[in-house]
Amino acid sequence: MSTTRLEAFSDGVLAIIITIMVLELKIPHGSALIDLQPLIPIFLTYALSFQIIGIYWNNHHHLLHAAKEINSKIMWANLNLLFWLSLIPFATGWLGENYTQSWPTAMYGILLLLAAGAYQILQKTITKEKSDNETKGKLSLICYMLAVFLAFVNPIFSDLLYASVALMWFIPKHIKIS
Amino acid sequence: MSTTRLEAFSDGVLAIIITIMVLELKIPHGSALIDLQPLIPIFLTYALSFQIIGIYWNNHHHLLHAAKEINSKIMWANLNLLFWLSLIPFATGWLGENYTQSWPTAMYGILLLLAAGAYQILQKTITKEKSDNETKGKLSLICYMLAVFLAFVNPIFSDLLYASVALMWFIPKHIKIS
């Protein structure tokens, strides 16, 4: 069994996840610029989650290149990852409307941790080689855990931490971060 | 006519079915942890249906490998399967909001029976060989029928039975279950 169809299905699911999030941006009733103001935090969390799904898509792509054939275990590990990622639109919507509240902020981080854990499982199922992005992956996990904790101190710190992790992935590999 | 485009179209439809179900998880108005509580049954039925669609995707993939070319009959049989599967988001939503009620629970099982029947028809149209998952397939059918019946005794029994069937598909093939 080749990787082609697993990639096609995953691409489909990721494309839908990344796009249906935009449905949370409800069209305002008024037509003034000010009517867009309440949408700003929802827009920013949308942009953040778009970027996170984009990172997953990119890493997923590289990871599946390492797989020579797909067995039953890889398929379930992949479905497990897609499941947690499919909840990101929900967590994004809740965070966007409550970005100053502890639980929505913490829950977003918990979901990112679950997705990251599912990715680790998929990676270990596919290859024993270490990922090129080993350091970034570990750093992300630590930041997410910290953000979940900080959500109960000041959720804004967590929001900034989520954004920092997303930005970190833009830094090219050959620049050492540790 | 090759199987490529039939697979691509089916993958697309299955990817959308599996993802739009998450839209039933409406974002709560409050921001406390307790506000997520009413969503728990909806989340659990979502997870169940996600797993069921995942199983169909996996089996569908293996089945189409057995097909050498696609004729008109296979195409209609495939469309018939996709039709019943496309109703799963609806049945999932109804069950999620009424998991202790007889009819929503029974209807979920009836739909799973119809989808399973459509899968049998597709299988017979494609190949005369028996499936590797023959035993699991038959056991699933019996459990679904039992669950539809039990929905009028105690719907919780049916819900547990649906979950058990989904879990059964995780057991690797080489472990004998009968």
Place this chain on the structure above:
Amino acid sequence: MSTTRLEAFSDGVLAIIITIMVLELKIPHGSALIDLQPLIPIFLTYALSFQIIGIYWNNHHHLLHAAKEINSKIMWANLNLLFWLSLIPFATGWLGENYTQSWPTAMYGILLLLAAGAYQILQKTITKEKSDNETKGKLSLICYMLAVFLAFVNPIFSDLLYASVALMWFIPKHIKIS
């Protein structure tokens, strides 16, 4: 430019059209069997439109096999077809809630005529050969025109005519219908 990506994009759009129609099946508030009753006409129009999109997908697939390369004209003709088909979920929803009313019934037929016209244009752009389904195509056009007219006499006649056309496409090619 090969046909691969045009097929992939069209498959994607058709897969989404066929699946988002199911969102019109709103989950009932009650949990009794009777609560599903108002959904019956909506379910039936959904089944009808699902079948119609399925026919288009099938024919589209065969048509693009005849194309050796894709030029700008083919691309626009294809986009034109997808545009009219993308309105089917809207027309289906309006018909489903008003299947005894003249205008929703007529509008459904008018949209089918527009889609059929767009398909004819695409066909002529791709190939000068006659389609295998020439007779069925013409018969469909006549029936749709008749249905639009009948919508102002008795919409139920039109609904039955739409269903008959969809059923006609199941008849294998080698059985002569004229």
Place this chain on the structure above:
Amino acid sequence: MSTTRLEAFSDGVLAIIITIMVLELKIPHGSALIDLQPLIPIFLTYALSFQIIGIYWNNHHHLLHAAKEINSKIMWANLNLLFWLSLIPFATGWLGENYTQSWPTAMYGILLLLAAGAYQILQKTITKEKSDNETKGKLSLICYMLAVFLAFVNPIFSDLLYASVALMWFIPKHIKIS
């Protein structure tokens, strides 16, 4: 890394963007022809945005043919383009309900400018060759800027300008426009 999966993912996202816009066409409560009247501007903006996404899909297709391999920069530049395009359903919905108002009209143009800018970046990342559609691209940018300005004079002028740009892309390449 080949272009195949980047194309597949982009096609998926573009197919979803082009299709979910139709969800803004809410089914009217009445069943008379007159009930469709308030939907006319929403329908027209839908048709406009459908055409614009179609143009992007077409150009995107040609652009990626020029790419021999996909590096990290191309991937991010592509994701950046998809991000701005994913906001088109929102801007379309706001414009459709407020096509005589300045800000919704201006915002639509600003978004088109951002998407066009993202496309320029992607193009420069992929190839140093000039695009075949260089003139049309530049003309579009000028028209969008003019439309944003005109939105505060008379939004209808802007709407007509948006439509003119979309129509311009139908003109075959070999007819000189300058």
